[in-house]
Amino acid sequence: QVCVVFSEDLKCWCRAAVKSIISCTDDYQTKCFLVDYAKYLFVKSKDIRLAQEAFIQIPYRAKKCRLYGVKPMTLCISFYEDTAKMRPANRWDSAAIECFQSLLK
Numbered sequence: 001q002v003c004v005v006f007s008e009d010l011k012c013w014c015r016a017a018v019k020s021i022i023s024c025t026d027d028y029q030t031k032c033f034l035v036d037y038a039k040y041l042f043v044k045s046k047d048i049r050l051a052q053e054a055f056i057q058i059p060y061r062a063k064k065c066r067l068y069g070v071k072p073m074t075l076c077i078s079f080y081e082d083t084a085k086m087r088p089a090n091r092w093d094s095a096a097i098e099c100f101q102s103l104l105k
Helices: 053-057 094-104
Strands: 002-007 012-023 028-034 039-044 073-078 083-088
Touching: 002 028, 002 039, 012 039
Parallel strands: none
Antiparallel strands: 002 012, 012 028, 028 039, 073 083
């Protein structure tokens, strides 16, 4: 369900999809996905409101996507043979993650 939540980080009201509800000692925390900012955050139950229909109808600015079939690669350098070859890697390295994040921005 899409509702409106107040984000302390952004200091504004945002549209969010409720993912789960967690019971705390004095209140309930709700894990929400901000549909316009593509980020998850926890919100207190008092900071959640029902959205008006016109507000929900506005297209989302962020879209969930996946890089289907893209596999991590690494550069293997052999100093003895004086060669460099690209090979599949088990996981993404930090430089590749930073490069991808900069492309998204």
